[in-house]
Amino acid sequence: MTTLDRTVNVKEQAKKAQVASKSLSLLTTEEKNEALLIIADELEKETEFILNENKKDLDRGTEKGFTEAFMDRLRLTEERVKDFANGLREVAELEDPVGEVISDWNLDNGMQVEQVRVPLGVIGMIYEARPNVTVDATGLALKSGNAIVLKGGSNALNSNKGIVRVIHEALPKTKIPAEAVQLIATTDREATSQLFTMKDHIDVLIPRGGGALINTVVNNATVPVLETGVGNCHIYFDETAQPEKAIDILINAKTDRPAVCNAVETLIVHTKWLEENKDLLEKSLADNNIKVHGDDHIVNTFKEAVPADEDDWSNEYLGLEIAIKTVNNTQEAIDHIETYGTKHSEAIITEDAKSASLFRNLVDAAAVYHNASTRFTDGSALGFGAEIGISTQKLHARGPMGLPALTTIKYCMTGTGQIR
Amino acid sequence: MTTLDRTVNVKEQAKKAQVASKSLSLLTTEEKNEALLIIADELEKETEFILNENKKDLDRGTEKGFTEAFMDRLRLTEERVKDFANGLREVAELEDPVGEVISDWNLDNGMQVEQVRVPLGVIGMIYEARPNVTVDATGLALKSGNAIVLKGGSNALNSNKGIVRVIHEALPKTKIPAEAVQLIATTDREATSQLFTMKDHIDVLIPRGGGALINTVVNNATVPVLETGVGNCHIYFDETAQPEKAIDILINAKTDRPAVCNAVETLIVHTKWLEENKDLLEKSLADNNIKVHGDDHIVNTFKEAVPADEDDWSNEYLGLEIAIKTVNNTQEAIDHIETYGTKHSEAIITEDAKSASLFRNLVDAAAVYHNASTRFTDGSALGFGAEIGISTQKLHARGPMGLPALTTIKYCMTGTGQIR
Structure with missing residues (x-):
């Protein structure tokens, strides 16, 4: 009209x-x-x-x-x-x-x-x-x-x-x-x-x-x-991420309510962590019916993964799909988030305090998590009561x-x- | 170019x-x-x-x-x-x-x-x-x-x-x-x-x-x-405004630094106050070389006043000129400010607590004054140190x-x- x-x-x-x-x-x-x-x-x-x-x-x-x-x-x-x-x-x-x-x-x-x-x-x-x-x-x-x-x-x-x-x-x-x-x-x-x-x-x-x-x-x-809030949220598994903890957080952030803005959309994973835990990760994703779009490294590692393109890195799936990107250090993970993130909720899973601190200080987002699920970015979860929305801007x-x-x-x- | x-x-x-x-x-x-x-x-x-x-x-x-x-x-x-x-x-x-x-x-x-x-x-x-x-x-x-x-x-x-x-x-x-x-x-x-x-x-x-x-x-x-901050600031002399205090504040707010945003641009005056204090007000403005643009009532009262038009009510003079509007009560003053103000600094001069409270609650501005000069809306005057500017918006x-x-x-x- x-x-x-x-x-x-x-x-x-x-x-x-x-x-x-x-x-x-x-x-x-x-x-x-x-x-x-x-x-x-x-x-x-x-x-x-x-x-x-x-x-x-x-x-x-x-x-x-x-x-x-x-x-x-x-x-x-x-x-x-x-x-x-x-x-x-x-x-x-x-x-x-x-x-x-x-x-x-x-x-x-x-x-x-x-x-x-x-x-x-x-x-x-x-x-x-x-x-x-x-x-x-x-x-x-x-x-x-x-x-x-x-x-x-x-x-x-x-x-x-x-x-x-x-x-x-x-x-x-x-x-x-x-x-x-x-x-x-x-x-x-x-x-x-x-x-x-x-x-x-x-x-x-x-x-x-x-x-x-x-x-x-x-x-x-x-x-x-x-x-x-549009939330293109990332979880980064650092080299020292404790495997069970990491997987629990990932599956929770992806499957608890896939259509909401604080659900995870991209997993960034340290190549060394992946090397040691690829079977566990592949099985956990499959068990939860999560479709994988990966970079070359992932496509070569996981049988069912399909290649990710720019859209996969940029957009929310809001469903049981995930993009996976491999990196060689925390700075690369931060850079990927800087390029594709929407400044909503970003998590690092690591046992290394230095990586956690770097991530916390350099990732520009409303909420930055260390060893917890992105799903907590929510007024009632944080104890504010009802919310009018989740701001991804910086003013006010x-x-x-x-x-x-x-x-x-x-x-x-x-x-x-x-x-x- | x-x-x-x-x-x-x-x-x-x-x-x-x-x-x-x-x-x-x-x-x-x-x-x-x-x-x-x-x-x-x-x-x-x-x-x-x-x-x-x-x-x-x-x-x-x-x-x-x-x-x-x-x-x-x-x-x-x-x-x-x-x-x-x-x-x-x-x-x-x-x-x-x-x-x-x-x-x-x-x-x-x-x-x-x-x-x-x-x-x-x-x-x-x-x-x-x-x-x-x-x-x-x-x-x-x-x-x-x-x-x-x-x-x-x-x-x-x-x-x-x-x-x-x-x-x-x-x-x-x-x-x-x-x-x-x-x-x-x-x-x-x-x-x-x-x-x-x-x-x-x-x-x-x-x-x-x-x-x-x-x-x-x-x-x-x-x-x-x-x-x-564009500051089209008003001072309102209520019926009970103490005359010397009112005049001191007005002259300070107009002449201390006429070109700044917290200087007063329009005086709103209760008709009863005006009746009793017109000579004092006229003389004080003349002594300070302040040119008066007034509504009909003012033009009929003050020898040197010229008629005010919409521009006079809306814009900053940033110099030794003032617009004067007469009203019959505090609500009329508030309404005038609502129409022409820029939400910067607004003052009421009154000895009546009820008028002061009404003005404070209903005037929508960054700073609302009772019995003080609008000139205090300033980072260093308020003790904040240097300021990047004066916000006249409401967010952030x-x-x-x-x-x-x-x-x-x-x-x-x-x-x-x-x-x-």
Whole structure:
């Protein structure tokens, strides 16, 4: 679609969100928590309505012949509705970052300086056809005192409209203005583009989804972007890697949830380690049905390996496949990661402290592991509670982003007439 | 100029900076401090050379008929060289943010998590014809473990080349690789544009200068930008503002350094306060040669006032002029700031705690003042030491940016084979 859907007015919606964000920013933690619990109850109560709306999207998806993986992300069930309602209840339990005085001091002239944590204002969330993100993102935004403008994937439009309708029916029973939650309810792509440049009304854009979506937002937005996570993650078996430990970590990072961003995509292996452990590695991969794309050395060593090309080194498989690269030392492993990594999660398995330290210091990534699985790069695994995404950029927030990532600071100065 | 200057290869320079940033990131605080002191000495020793190079720019500027204000920013003197050399010595005294363990904890499974402060990597600095920025930015970048790519204003090209030549002669006497400091030595605008999208080699762009420069970078860059400060700052005299205190603050904020971003540009005044204090205000402005652009009410009240238009409300005067807007309550003042402010520094002068609190909570700016001058929004005034600029954006850093704004975090995990 290229013509503008005139039933939506993106700018008006963003402005309304901005106005609502002002009163929302003044609410107490208790008022926000109570609102989240009311929304959670309402969503559960309206499960049938939500599932009916979701069914419209599913039927359309079946007609269009979407993949089962796609349909699975789109599909809501009674249990999934309960899950996201419970997610809101968990967010209500989290510590409220807003109002925290991060530091305070007095100047010599007596002027008091306070560095206070405040909401960002309006968050623009751009995501794919995953209706649960509608609820998760709204919960995190509201808890951190922010209004939210939601633009979900077109193929989940009915589901998102249903969910937001329920949220809008719940909000008047709370202190949060209903206009704090805005859904851009159109399949018109032009509407998304309008969000990219709405600097006067939107404080941050958070794209969540595949690489193509994220790149479109990063390349076109003048609104600041919190880039979230494509994870082309590596595990490096150093010469001294303890074989069983190494294999356990590899298989866990590859098979526990192959479709997530902290799953491993490339194994880098020291040639000496490989020489001594090739049978163990080959058997473990085969036992777990993991297809191997390897460099020349690997193709010559493993019967079932196929040759890897640039794509294999660069892209996520998000399934039971792995690329394997051989190296002669830690620096070569670091260089490979520098070339192909996405600055997400990188691991070294070694018993050598010097290699571990080199890897830790020189690998440029949100999370660097020594002798542990890359799967721990995750807000709930690290104890942050729910996360809005995993940042692979370096500014503002890096790694799993919890509630503080949705805030900024304000300097509040109190004087008695101080001049300079 | 629109054709590409083939004597420079921006991408090669950015790549070299990136390579250099790796070894730079491993240096100790002492090694970095020693390097800064050596550079400072060398700059002072080469004062004559630097002034000669600067003279080429000044002569060209005179020929081209640049304004005196422009020439003043461009001009170096023996004292100014001493000043920026001393600036480097002060940066050497500042605390090194790199390596700080911001927090650390163990998961239940025993995996250790450390959140460590690390350099951003490569900083791209885009600025106007102010040669001192070349030294200041380089000092802050190196101290925080970052390489820097400098693109200064074309009219200061000879000065910048001279300064960077001296720095490059000093660096081999230090542990810092000379390639960590790169000057894009061309007047070709295309070279600047190339920096905008060099995401693979530059971690952050910092534009420093006027609104036009900043907007060009923000609108065209895909590299993350740290937006620095256009300051259309307001002071609001509430109904209960103590007259002498209010006037002192206003005159200080307007006249102390009218050309800087934390100077006040618009006075908002409560009609009741104005009624009682109009003579005092009119006389104080006249005594300080401040030209008044006012709304209808002001034009009817003050003999010398001229009518203000949209431009007066929106733009910085950066000189001895002020816009004056009358309002009937604090909310109207807040609304005016919301419409025209640039989220820099905003002040309320009042003896009423409720008004002060409303203003503090609802005004969306890096710094909000109660009964003090806006002039304190400044790294050195607040005790941060040297600053790389004043951020008027909300992500990553807000307000005066010291060394920590040039760092990011890295999660360093240490395990014994933990899997999920």
